[in-house]
Amino acid sequence: MAGMQSRRTLIAAGIACALVGGLTGCGGSPATSEDGVVTITVNGMPPRTQPVDRKYFEEDIKAFEKEHPKIRIDAREGQMDPKTFSAKLAGGQLEDVYYVYFTDPAGLIARRQGAEITQYVKDMPYYDDIKKDYLKVFTSPDGGLYGLPNGQYSLGLIYNRDLFEKAGLDPDEPPATWEEVRAAAKRITALGNGTVGYADYSKNNQGGWHFTSWVYSLGGDIAREDDGTWKAAFDDDAGRKALQMLHDMRWTDNSMGTRQLLQIDDVQKSMGAGKLGMYMAGPDNIPTIVKQFERKYEEYGVAAMPGKATLGGGNGFMFNPKASPEKIKAGIEWVQWKYLNPERTEFEDKRASDNDVPIGLPLDRLFTGEAQEKQDVAHSKYANVPQENYKPFVEGNAVIEQKVEPPNAQQIYAVLDGVMQAVLTDKDADLDKLLADAAKKADGILATVK
Numbered sequence: 001m002a003g004m005q006s007r008r009t010l011i012a013a014g015i016a017c018a019l020v021g022g023l024t025g026c027g028g029s030p031a032t033s034e035d036g037v038v039t040i041t042v043n044g045m046p047p048r049t050q051p052v053d054r055k056y057f058e059e060d061i062k063a064f065e066k067e068h069p070k071i072r073i074d075a076r077e078g079q080m081d082p083k084t085f086s087a088k089l090a091g092g093q094l095e096d097v098y099y100v101y102f103t104d105p106a107g108l109i110a111r112r113q114g115a116e117i118t119q120y121v122k123d124m125p126y127y128d129d130i131k132k133d134y135l136k137v138f139t140s141p142d143g144g145l146y147g148l149p150n151g152q153y154s155l156g157l158i159y160n161r162d163l164f165e166k167a168g169l170d171p172d173e174p175p176a177t178w179e180e181v182r183a184a185a186k187r188i189t190a191l192g193n194g195t196v197g198y199a200d201y202s203k204n205n206q207g208g209w210h211f212t213s214w215v216y217s218l219g220g221d222i223a224r225e226d227d228g229t230w231k232a233a234f235d236d237d238a239g240r241k242a243l244q245m246l247h248d249m250r251w252t253d254n255s256m257g258t259r260q261l262l263q264i265d266d267v268q269k270s271m272g273a274g275k276l277g278m279y280m281a282g283p284d285n286i287p288t289i290v291k292q293f294e295r296k297y298e299e300y301g302v303a304a305m306p307g308k309a310t311l312g313g314g315n316g317f318m319f320n321p322k323a324s325p326e327k328i329k330a331g332i333e334w335v336q337w338k339y340l341n342p343e344r345t346e347f348e349d350k351r352a353s354d355n356d357v358p359i360g361l362p363l364d365r366l367f368t369g370e371a372q373e374k375q376d377v378a379h380s381k382y383a384n385v386p387q388e389n390y391k392p393f394v395e396g397n398a399v400i401e402q403k404v405e406p407p408n409a410q411q412i413y414a415v416l417d418g419v420m421q422a423v424l425t426d427k428d429a430d431l432d433k434l435l436a437d438a439a440k441k442a443d444g445i446l447a448t449v450k
Helices: 015-018 051-067 082-090 106-109 132-137 161-166 178-189 206-217 238-253 264-272 287-294 325-339 342-353 369-382 385-397 407-426 429-445
Strands: 037-044 071-077 097-101 145-153 156-160 197-201 223-226 229-232 276-281 300-304 309-319 401-403
Touching: 037 325, 051 071, 071 197, 071 325, 097 325, 106 309, 132 276, 132 401, 132 407, 145 325, 145 401, 156 161, 156 287, 156 385, 161 178, 161 300, 178 197, 178 238, 178 276, 197 264, 206 238, 206 309, 206 407, 229 429, 238 407, 238 429, 264 276, 264 287, 287 300, 309 325, 342 369, 407 429
Parallel strands: 037 071, 037 097, 197 276, 309 401
Antiparallel strands: 097 309, 145 309, 156 276, 156 300, 223 229
16 A cells, blocks of 8 residues: 555745756756766665665665676665755755656646656556556656656455365355455355455555545446546546445455454454455455465465455656756666566565565566567576466456556545444444445545645
């Protein structure tokens, strides 16, 4: 959930930086030295508290500079901290290449706080293979490109393959619709002995986060923009269908258990205890369950989100609006080589395999076509997890839309937590009233979006 990460706000760059922008980088250093070497500042370097990741990062800088003798990397720790970002931008201290979450670019682009890179990516290796959904995150309304992705996640269904088999379900053919989820949850619950078919979150903003994905999967939206004004959009058929399905699974089928007001660690504990059939999450949950509860990767599968779309997120890099063309070009070279480089996947997998890192999970699938094929071949060579268990997720995600979080997501999630809690704890909850009241609150929150 991007909401578990820090939020970011920005202001316009300062006058002093603007005065030197044409001749120097925003930090004041010349764009190119006398010997033709371009030095760029980048963030995203792992802190010293992550010694292995930092070691790999430093090794990669050396390897990149060896292959690109006219580029030097001045790496900084950190990402985009809302407490310091505005001052860094105004004071000329913002890195030439800076890390953002998928929820950031639209506002940054609107406020002209990122450099357009459309003209510089035409010859970038594998650019045409990057999934269009992720490039769209960095694209302005007029079609200009302002950044590149380097990681993504999307929600699906984590499920216990052993419980599927015990319930007479095929673990290689997990549910593809919410009706199938409901039917499977009933069969798993019928196993008894405290087994729960399906669980969901409903507190600490995680309930609202999941309700958002429910609505997306049913073809709806949480918020829509009309002529620059954002309004709540979930008080509709998609919102009602989501709540009705949750209500019926909880109260009619009794397939969600009696214990509610859950959050992620509660649900992971149930899955790790072998008492839960399914829950909504990304594939990155599986290593947590395996390691924390001493389970085996073979016990779990991942299915794509049922329906039309899923909630996803991710991160990428944008470029200082005051950076020179030379710095922007060098920055794109770095981002492509380091983060969007299928040619290095095998090397990275081999390196990671020596440190007990799970290889072969369906994470950060940013490409299509030849680029993704190259990565898949490398992952298969070094895979230490059962990739066949994730085939439903990979194939399903290829045909559904990934949608990002709504504006002011955390505040809206807090409101929607109450909706989830009411449905899961009150059999007689008025679904229409819940949606209408929440929409009014959300409208007030969205009115502050700029």
